[in-house]
Amino acid sequence: MPKERLSVVVTRRLPEAVETRLSELFDVRLRDDDKPMTRAELVEAMASADVLVPTLTDAIDSRMIAQAGERLKLIANYGAGVDHIDVESARRRGVLVSNTPGVVADDTADMTMAMIIGVTRRIPEGLRTMAKGDWTGWAPNAMLGGRVGGRRLGILGMGRIGQAVAKRAKAFGMQVHYHNRRRLRPEMEQELEATWWESLDQMVARMDVLTIHCPHTPGTFHLMNARRLKLLKDDAYLVNTSRGEVVDENALVRMLKAKDIAGAALDVYENGADVNPDLRRLSNVVLLPHMGSATIEGRLEMGEKVLINIKTFDDGHRPPDLVVPAML
Known part of the structure; x- marks a missing residue:
């Protein structure tokens, strides 16, 4: 039978x-x-x-x-x-x-690098300018962004995705730093040319770009809270393709409005599809509809x-x- x-x-x-x-x-x-x-x-x-x-x-x-x-x-x-x-x-x-x-480690890492480049080079602003028909021609000081090469990238969470991001960032000439619950093996650190920070606060305060790749657990809810966000330099960028709940979104919005950080690139949001309307209005933000793994x-x-x-x-x-x- x-x-x-x-x-x-x-x-x-x-x-x-x-x-x-x-x-x-x-x-x-x-x-x-x-x-x-x-x-x-x-x-x-x-x-x-x-x-x-x-x-x-x-x-x-x-x-x-x-x-x-x-x-x-x-x-x-x-x-x-x-x-x-x-x-x-x-x-x-x-x-x-x-x-x-x-x-989806490679897919998400590809999207993370795209978002890092997008927010530092002001690509969404350029797209909006062209879509509106506002471009009047090249100018020496128009739409100036910044190079990614030479910048310090802080990776919060060094699992499969974090390591895939590190490999790509290294190829772009970025200096790779990371914070993780467990330190990588010495040979892996050497391969990625990655510097481990035991203190998340100390790493956050010194990075040019912070990218988040840790899961959402009770221990990581609002891991990037208002106090920790304030440690970021005023010319730093925050990128999140992990889970929206890891970042205190309201605190991030306040900092972006006040230009306390240079910008943010987000693929995930604290309240899912209910995106904070203030984020949509800010010019120094890249927003994507949770498509980091969408291949x-x-x-x-x-x-x-x-x-x-x-x-x-x-x-x-x-x-x-x-x-x-x-x-x-």
């Missing part, structure tokens, strides 16, 4: 190739549109499925996990970050959580990891990308 297929619920539209393969392997329920599920829809899905495939737009807290059905055994997250899932509550209930690490290749590779995690679990083995509390 053939084995009953796993019941899998996917919360958002995924690349067609990923959805097709899921449908071939499992009894899958896909979304007809790309709107995030409501809380009630998520609870219903968790009550009726063996596996839930959520994304970062799905906040899954302890109360929702408590309402999960006896069938739910795996939350196979489509994405590396799991700060939207109460992993500890899931673990206590016997529900495994997997993610898709290591897929076709990256999205397909994320889907492959989800498939592998579910299939490995279905075969009675531990998912290769299992999230454990020690990782958080």
